[in-house]
Amino acid sequence: MKRIGWGLLLAMFIQVHAGYSQASERKLYKRKVLFILDGSGSMKETWRGERKWDIAIETLSELMDSFYHTEDNLYFGIRVLGHQYPKAMNNCQDTKLELDFKDDHQKNDVHQFLKKLTPQGNTCLAYALQSTENDFDKLDYSQNTIILITDGLETCNGDPCAVSAWLKEKNIVVSPYIIGLGIDKSKKPLLDCIGHFVDVKNKEEIYRAVEKILKKTLRKTTAEVNLLDRNNYPTVTNIPFSLIDSKSGKELYHFVHSFNANKGKDTLFLNPQYQYDLVLYTSPPLILKNILLQEGHHNVLTLKSLFGFLEDEIYTQRKIRMVYRDSCNELVSHMMNFSQEAILQNNTNNFEYFSVPVKTQNNIDIVSSEKALFKFPVQSTLKIKCQSPGQASIYDERWNLIKELNTIKPVNMDLTIGIYHILYKKNGLHSQQTKEYTIEIKENQISELIL
Amino acid sequence: MSKGLLVLLFCLNMNCVHAQSLPLLTDSGVYRVLFILDASYSMDRRWDNERLWDIATRTLKEFSVYLERFHQAEMGLRVYGHQAPLSLNDCRDTKLEVPVRKNQSRAIIKKLDEISFKGTTPIIYSLEKAVEDFGTKNPKNIIILITDGEESCVDDPCVAVKKILEHNIYVKPIVIGMNINDLEFNQLNCLGHFYNSFNPGQLKENLYKAFDEVRGKTTFSIFLKNKNKQISETNVPITIMDQSNRPLEHVYHSLGNNQVPDSIFIAPIDTISLKIHSIPPVFIPKVAIKEHKHTDISIDYPLGTLIFQFDTITLGQIGAPFTIRQNNSILYHGNFPDTISILAGVYDVEIYSLPQKIYKRVLVEANKDRHLFIKPNGMLHVNKNFDCYAYIYKKVGQHMEKIYTLDKDKKFERTALDPGEYMILYRSTKAISMYATKEFHFEIRSGQTTNVEL
Numbered sequence: 001m002k003r004i005g006w007g008l009l010l011a012m013f014i015q016v017h018a019g020y021s022q023a024s025e026r027k028l029y030k031r032k033v034l035f036i037l038d039g040s041g042s043m044k045e046t047w048r049g050e051r052k053w054d055i056a057i058e059t060l061s062e063l064m065d066s067f068y069h070t071e072d073n074l075y076f077g078i079r080v081l082g083h084q085y086p087k088a089m090n091n092c093q094d095t096k097l098e099l100d101f102k103d104d105h106q107k108n109d110v111h112q113f114l115k116k117l118t119p120q121g122n123t124c125l126a127y128a129l130q131s132t133e134n135d136f137d138k139l140d141y142s143q144n145t146i147i148l149i150t151d152g153l154e155t156c157n158g159d160p161c162a163v164s165a166w167l168k169e170k171n172i173v174v175s176p177y178i179i180g181l182g183i184d185k186s187k188k189p190l191l192d193c194i195g196h197f198v199d200v201k202n203k204e205e206i207y208r209a210v211e212k213i214l215k216k217t218l219r220k221t222t223a224e225v226n227l228l229d230r231n232n233y234p235t236v237t238n239i240p241f242s243l244i245d246s247k248s249g250k251e252l253y254h255f256v257h258s259f260n261a262n263k264g265k266d267t268l269f270l271n272p273q274y275q276y277d278l279v280l281y282t283s284p285p286l287i288l289k290n291i292l293l294q295e296g297h298h299n300v301l302t303l304k305s306l307f308g309f310l311e312d313e314i315y316t317q318r319k320i321r322m323v324y325r326d327s328c329n330e331l332v333s334h335m336m337n338f339s340q341e342a343i344l345q346n347n348t349n350n351f352e353y354f355s356v357p358v359k360t361q362n363n364i365d366i367v368s369s370e371k372a373l374f375k376f377p378v379q380s381t382l383k384i385k386c387q388s389p390g391q392a393s394i395y396d397e398r399w400n401l402i403k404e405l406n407t408i409k410p411v412n413m414d415l416t417i418g419i420y421h422i423l424y425k426k427n428g429l430h431s432q433q434t435k436e437y438t439i440e441i442k443e444n445q446i447s448e449l450i451l
Numbered sequence: 452m453s454k455g456l457l458v459l460l461f462c463l464n465m466n467c468v469h470a471q472s473l474p475l476l477t478d479s480g481v482y483r484v485l486f487i488l489d490a491s492y493s494m495d496r497r498w499d500n501e502r503l504w505d506i507a508t509r510t511l512k513e514f515s516v517y518l519e520r521f522h523q524a525e526m527g528l529r530v531y532g533h534q535a536p537l538s539l540n541d542c543r544d545t546k547l548e549v550p551v552r553k554n555q556s557r558a559i560i561k562k563l564d565e566i567s568f569k570g571t572t573p574i575i576y577s578l579e580k581a582v583e584d585f586g587t588k589n590p591k592n593i594i595i596l597i598t599d600g601e602e603s604c605v606d607d608p609c610v611a612v613k614k615i616l617e618h619n620i621y622v623k624p625i626v627i628g629m630n631i632n633d634l635e636f637n638q639l640n641c642l643g644h645f646y647n648s649f650n651p652g653q654l655k656e657n658l659y660k661a662f663d664e665v666r667g668k669t670t671f672s673i674f675l676k677n678k679n680k681q682i683s684e685t686n687v688p689i690t691i692m693d694q695s696n697r698p699l700e701h702v703y704h705s706l707g708n709n710q711v712p713d714s715i716f717i718a719p720i721d722t723i724s725l726k727i728h729s730i731p732p733v734f735i736p737k738v739a740i741k742e743h744k745h746t747d748i749s750i751d752y753p754l755g756t757l758i759f760q761f762d763t764i765t766l767g768q769i770g771a772p773f774t775i776r777q778n779n780s781i782l783y784h785g786n787f788p789d790t791i792s793i794l795a796g797v798y799d800v801e802i803y804s805l806p807q808k809i810y811k812r813v814l815v816e817a818n819k820d821r822h823l824f825i826k827p828n829g830m831l832h833v834n835k836n837f838d839c840y841a842y843i844y845k846k847v848g849q850h851m852e853k854i855y856t857l858d859k860d861k862k863f864e865r866t867a868l869d870p871g872e873y874m875i876l877y878r879s880t881k882a883i884s885m886y887a888t889k890e891f892h893f894e895i896r897s898g899q900t901t902n903v904e905l
Contacts, residue, residue, distance in 0.1 A: 027886055081710065125516070138791075151882045188474075225885075238840055238880075240840070240853060240876055242850065242851070242853075244850055247848040247851060248849060249848060250849045250850060251849070251850035251851055253853050254844070254876050254888065254890060255853065255878075255885040255886075255888045256840050256842070256876060256877070256878035256882075256885065256888045257885060258878065258882050258883065258884060258885045258888075259883070260883050260884055261883040266883075266884050266885045266886075268885060281842070285853075321803060322774065323801075323803070331801050331807065331809055334807055334809070335855065335856070336805045336855070336866065337856050337858040340856050340858065340859060341856055354772065354774075354784055356784075358781055358784060391686050391688070391703045393688050393728065395728075399690055399698065399701070399726075400732075401688070401728040401730075402734060403783075403784075403785075421701075423701055423702075423703060424690050425702075425703040425705065429705075430713050431702040431703055431704060431705045431712075431713040431715055432700070432702055432713070432715060432716065434688075434701065434702045434703045435813045436701055
């Protein structure tokens with residue numbers, strides 16, 4: 001291809017760099033903790049002289065600050081309820097996200113900010129819970145925690161239990177906790193349905209309870225992915241795999257498997273709130289479905305992957321298209337760089353190569369054979385030129401049609417060595433003036449035929 | 452091999468000889484007649500007070516003169532049963548007395564005077580020998596067998612003659628029976644074109660009649676009937692075979708002046724098989740044709756068209772290869788764009804674009820076009836600035852799926868991709884953590900090239 005017409009070059013609009021790059025995410029997954037803070041009138045009541053409200057906001061700010069300093073990838077949000085309208089107004093939609101996850105909160109700023117709010121109104125627990133639906137950005141795929149701090153029960157006739165169930169149904173992934181400020185034990189069941197319930201009596205207890213929850217929820221969940229070889233040792237690596245959210249089908253992580261510096265196992269941080277499908281990109285892909293991780297623990301994912309590689313004995317610079325079919329003869333993949341595809345051991349590994357005629361090879365033992373080789377047919381070139389237009393076709397030795405030939409332009413085709421027949425009839429001549437030719441295609445020889 | 456004309460015309464089987472000769476379209480060409488005369492002892496019997504032998508030889512002499520004078524036929528004479536007496540029961544008693552050549556009537560006449568009837572009746576053995584008497588295979592070779600009785604040496608002459616004809620359909624003989632009774636009839640009827648004569652006059656008549664009929668050309672034409680089309684489909688290659696499926700000739704179907712299918716001339720046989728090299732091929736076994744007459748063969752040929760094309764035209768489109776399959780076998784392997792004449796039916800199509808496309812149960816209807824469109828591809832050029840494992844993923848629904856593995860040993864690679872959203876997932880070969888995996892997102896547009904630097 002020495003000369004390209006200038007017109008063609010100009011016409012081929014070359015687009016440079018229409019993409020963007022990203023490393024496979026900062027190591028740790030995002031953690032979001034949402035406090036739902038009761039700002040109803042009852043929070044004006046005091047414990048040992050201090051308003052419950054003041055105790056709560058002071059404790060929260062301290063904790064937030066402390067954890068910000070020690071934890072990565074952590075975001076806090078605060079939703080308050082019952083603080084905008086007095087009880088008399090009977091407003092049952094009195095809730096607002098006062099502190100958004102986006103903001104990076106300094107301790108004092110938070111405390112100052114919260115001090116400006118006034119606890120006064122109704123306790124619309126259910127409604128507040130419902131509103132959290134939009135607080136968490138679904139696309140963030142973060143690990144989400146809700147900590148509800150309340151001193152009383154629902155006063156707005158809402159049903160927090162129903163809302164809680166509703167949130168679960170909507171696949172709003174959260175881990176909810178409730179801190180009850182001096183709530184009667186008998187009332188526990190009414191709040192239990194929302195999440196894990198803890199009852200506290202004073203500032204220290206609030207502090208410790210929330211701290212405990214935070215410590216627990218912020219424990220890092222890790223995993224290692226082991227790809228076992230045929231002897232069951234995890235020696236296999238350098239294969240790409242993806243982790244997909246089982247429920248939504250959304251991809252969460254893409255990696256190319258690797259060992260760490262000491263040829264040891266590499267550790268991944270994975271959001272424990274999701275159920276994963278692991279897709280290992282062998283050909284065809286190997287899928288491990290519905291993986292549930294143990295929160296706060298190190299999880300070991302093991303895939304026994306019996307696969308091998310098809311060797312390319314005649315590696316040339318040009319691309320060879322290889323088609324891989326499974327035992328039901330369904331098309332699995334067509335590969336251009338087939339020697340680099342990890343082929344899954346199947347009952348029958350069937351490969352097709354589009355030489356003329358097509359070469360198929362079945363039952364190649366990919367895994368145990370020394371060398372899994374595809375025997376490429378030896379091909380040579382045949383050039384055919386027709387002196388006048390007409391009909392022409394080429395056949396194999398046993399007169400099976402291979403294909404029709406162009407009689408107007410010269411034809412160059414690569415054929416597997418062997419014997420072929422050609423039929424040719426000029427336009428206008430009688431059927432029985434069809435000419436028959438037989439030609440032998442030999443190795444390393446270019447054959448030419450003029451019809 | 453240097454340039455120049457290289458026409459290889461070498462044939463692998465004997466039938467090639469016929470296929471390579473020029474078509475015998477007109478009634479030119481000389482007939483080559485071999486008489487096989489029964490000289491068994493039973494020829495002593497009488498018809499109308501004349502011995503069968505005398506009647507036969509007399510008629511034969513006249514007829515050979517006629518053939519030579521009016522048809523310039525080459526002739527020969529083989530006789531059986533004339534060398535050994537009946538008591539010896541010599542089943543090999545057959546001899547080519549006069550070879551098949553021009554101007555042999557005199558030699559035949561002379562020989563007929565010299566020999567006499569004697570022995571047994573090895574008809575089948577004589578026919579076997581007769582095959583070689585002609586020298587070459589030629590539709591103009593005719594055997595005329597004159598016999599008064601049945602085969603004495605071979606148990607089942609009908610089966611035996613089938614074997615002979617298998618190897619050489621051209622030697623189906625004309626059998627002139629002399630006063631053959633019902634019992635013998637079945638045996639002789641199957642040997643060839645059989646004419647029974649009940650009196651001397653009829654013997655002569657049959658000879659002339661039989662010869663006339665043989666001379667009529669056996670022709671046929673094939674009408675490929677496609678649904679509502681008035682004109683036959685054409686321009687498809689057809690292999691004509693005998694009833695044992697041995698190829699006789701390979702021709703391209705074509706229409707003559709009046710849009711009528713060409714007449715094909717073949718040797719007088721009553722059954723042919725046809726293989727039409729359509730996609731998929733059609734095999735029609737045992738078609739009956741009328742010897743020495745023209746047969747119109749009509750074949751249902753529901754041809755449709757399968758058109759592979761891009762839905763828009765852009766420059767720089769490459770086109771992907773595809774296969775058309777049926778019942779797990781490949782019927783056709785081509786490249787986009789392409790238009791294929793294919794018989795009505797249901798096919799599976801696989802297109803090897805990236806990503807690949809599988810169409811199952813594509814219906815093609817007779818005399819209709821069926822289109823398969825794909826979007827024209829764009830090109831991706833990838834340049835790696837370091838050694839890495841790299842893979843191309845395409846956005847499918849909610850997530851990215853791997854569709855291509857880049858060659859890890861190549862610094863630069865290019866490939867055609869369908870338009871869409873993609874990413875390359877890559878990681879240095881020397882990486883010590885999976886977190887070194889990086890993603891590069893990009894878009895491919897029809898007819899455009901996207902360059903990616905890693």
